[in-house]
Amino acid sequence: MSDTGTGMVGTGIGDRVRRRRGGLSIQSKLLIMLLAVSLLSSIVIGAVGFVNGRQALHDAAIDQLITIRSMRASEVLEAVEDAKEAASLHSRNLSAQTLSTTLNAAFDELQQTVITDEQQDQLEAYYSNTFVPALEDRTGEEYGTEAFIPESNAGRYLQLQYTTRNLDFDADYDTLLRANDSGDGSSYSAGAERYGDYFSRLIEEAGYEDALLLNLEGDVVFSAYKGVDLGTNLNTGPYRDTAFAQTYRDTIATNSVDALGITDFMRWIPSMNIPTMWVISPVGNDSGITGAIAFQVSLDAVNNVMTGNEGWKSQGLGDTGEVYLVGRDDLMRSTSRRLEEDPEAYVKQLIAGGIAPTIAERIGEIKGTVLLQPVQTTAVQEAQAGRSGTIVGRDYIGGDSVTAYAPLEIDGLDWVIIARIDTAEAFAPVADFTRNVLLSLLGILLGVSLLSLVLAQVFTRPIHRLVEAVRRVAAGDLAVQVPQGSRDEFGDLGNAFNDMASSLRIKQELIDEQRIENEKLLHTLMPESVAARYKQGDEAIAEAHENVSVVFAELTGFDELASNLNGEEEIGYLNALMRGFDEAAQKTGVEKVRTLRGGYLASSGLSVPRVDNVRRSVEFARSLVDVIERFNAQNGTSIGLRAGVDTGTVTSGLVGRTSLAYDLWGDAVSLAYRVRSVTGEPGVYVSQTVYDRTREGYTYVEAGTVESQGRTETVWKVA
Known part of the structure; x- marks a missing residue:
């Protein structure tokens, strides 16, 4: 019946439309043609040009970044290979061989030197009064003094003759470099004065930070700058566990002058814990080796290559682009451009991005990111997996970047190279092109529309x-x-x-x-059964539930914290805590009942019956403690949490009519509320019933007692 009726109505409407559309006027046809041809052609041409042009500009931006990454990779590879080749050539030089044999013999001769108590006190005073305070001021850590003093008589003698005199030169490094004769008349001073100029020329011409000469037993028999590493032993001394010492041992073990060792950046205490690379080459000839030369590669040498001597903009990286290195430990091996250009803003961005404030402030203090700045991005992970490519996404401090990544093929170094530029800048030509196309198309559409409106004025009467x-x-x-x-x-x-x-x-x-x-x-907002009764107009709605676990958690110390905050900061902290509590509830299968400014009420087994509701409630309460600890670590606060857990019969229902709220009450709620404050100290407290049902899964300590329904209830605290 309905189908027939619908068909009749449709037929009648169609007949009326056909009778009234007896024909179109010429003016109507011209108007239709004008609008259709003009608008359609404009849209099609604009769309085709827009898609093709946008893609071409997008690809060009990415190709440019890949090219810069490849150029930087070639340059840093060339720099490292040059350093290796130079070290190999210098170690084979006759001057190096003569210096090695001469100073090895002189060092052995100094082993017979007796170090007096007065000299020992002088050496200890140098470390306790000069070196260690400067090191602690630089690193913020505490160090002992005796660990740095060489074990051998020769080592201590050399430090007395050279190292402890460094202060006399008032950081005049040119003087330190040429102070090879200590004036003691020893064969060591004579040999160092005669052949030490070879090291001086290497430092000045090749740009090394320092150069060390070692014998086959691991003793540092000569140092260009006569630092605290002079006279120490890499096998038994204070630096025996460093990557430098291990690389030295591996290189010497080859017993070949052709061997070559290189270390990744490591913190070198003699250089005030500054990140340092070492290139180690045995000294000798085809007949055998007499020791090794270790060249300290400057951090600036790597940074100059990666930053193009800070010529980022002139080399195609614009205002925000940079190229940096990352090691296998996900820490930077070169300095961030952002830090170089605006240290204060960089530190704030790091802290806002979740980096520990101590690390961020340390980066800003020393103005360096090497071995400090973590870079845990998808680009780094892909490059460490041996893959090259590009990606658009979050960068290492939270911004959106276009990133080109690749592994760096350098023997002995497990680095990856990352080139990035802010997405907004990289695709700025794309955005400009898009805007121009849209404006042009909008102009055409506007012109056609205005013309059509003018022509249509004659048809406005109806x-x-x-x-x-x-x-x-x-x-x-x-x-x-x-x-x-x-x-x-x-x-x-x-x-x-x-x-x-x-x-x-x-x-x-x-x-x-x-x-x-x-x-x-x-x-x-409420269970279906409660909602049905609420819609029927019931004034008092309540339901009883058996075997329900209740968790009542209360923040401690938050009022003291809030007294120093403005309203926006206080709400921000509360929201962060409540989000953490809600996530913990979801993970443990606990149902949130309500939240207060300083409290959180939850249950398990209320809407969804659960056999293990007691265990879930205890686990949820422990998770809240973890949330508080993470919050304190991230924000430098010291708030606490007192949580009470009980199980039993509860009643749920609606409270109020004008301001609707679903709430929970009963003995279990009341006892959970009371046990939380039995000691006044933060922690997770449970009733005797909860303890009996979960004591095999958790460790408890007796916390006290509370009165419950006329009996004394023992309260237990989760250890």
Whole structure:
């Protein structure tokens, strides 16, 4: 019956439309052609040009970044290989061989030197009064003094003759470099004065930070700058566990002058804990080796290559681009451009991005990111897996970047190279192109539309009838109909308006759908059984539940913290804590009941019965303690948490009518509230019932007692 009726209505409407569309005027056809051809052609041409041009500019930006990354990779590879080759050549030099044999013999001779108590006191005073305070001031850590003093008589003698005199030169490094004769008349001083100039020229010409000469037993028999590493032993001394010492042992073990060792950046205490690379080459010839030369590669040498001597912009990296190195430990091996240009802002960005404030402040203090700045991005992970490519995403301090990554093929170094530039800058040409295309297309569309409007003025008279009809609809008269008189598009418009007025009658259906959605929302606030009674108008709604575990948690120390905060900061801290509590509830399968400014009420087994609801509640309470500890570590606060856990019968229901709230009460809630404060100290406290059901899974200590329903209840604290 309904199908037949619908067909009749449809046929009648179609007949009316065909009778009234007797034909189109020439003006109508011209208007249609103008709009269709102009608008369609503009949109198609603009869309094709936009897609092709945007993709070309996008690819060009990425290709440029890949090219810069490849260039920097080649440059740093060349720099490291040059350092290796130079070390190998210098160690084979006749001057190096002569210096090695001469100073090895002189060092052995000094082993017979007797170090007096006065000299020992002088050496200890140098470390306790000069070196160690300077080292502690630089690193912020504490060091002993005796550990740095060489074990051998020769080592202590050399430090007395050279190292302890460094202060006399007032950091004049040129003087330190050439102070090879200590004036003691020893064969060591004579040999150092005669051949030590070879080291001086290496330092000045090759740009090394320092150069050490070692014998086959691991003794540092000569140092260009005569630092605290002079006279120490890499096998038994204070630096025996360093990567430098291990690389030295591996290199010497080859017993080949062709061997070559290189270390990754490591913190070298004699250089005030500054990150340092070492290139080690045995000294000798094809007949055998007599020791090794170790060249200290400057951190600046690597930074100059990676930054192009800080010429980022002139080398195609714009205002935000940079290229940096990352080691296998996810720490930087070169300095960040952002730190170089704006240290204060960089430190703030690090802390905002989740980096520990102590690390961020240390980076800003020494203005260096090597071995300090973690870079745990997808680009680094991909490059460490041996893959090269590009990615658009988050960079190492939280911004959006275009990144080109690749592993760095250098023997002895497990580094990856990352080139990045802010997404906004990299794709700025794309954005400019997009804006120009859209503006041009908008101009064309606007021009065509204005022309069409001018031409359409002659057809506006029938619109007046429609305006009057619209006003009546706005007043609520949904039965209005526009009289039909024209046989052109305006006639169709009148039909469309009439159809629209008819369609408004179905709004009640939409209202009904909205009512259903409201019911769904209501069910998210309370159980369905409670919601049904609430809609029926019940004033008092409550339900009893058996075997439900309750957790009542209360923050301690937050009021003291809030007294030093403004309103926005206080709300921010509370939101962070509550998000952590909600996540813990979701993970442990616990149901949140309500939250207060300093409290959190949750249950397990209320809406969804659970066999292990007691265990889940205890585990949830422990998770809240973990949330508090993480919050304190991140924000430098010292708030605590007292949580009480009980299980038993509870009642849930709605509280209030004007301000609707779903709440939970009963003996279990009351006891959970009381046991939390049995000692006043932070922690997780449980009732005797909870203890009996979970003591095999957790460690408890007796915390005290509370009165419950006329009996004394023992309270236990989770250890």
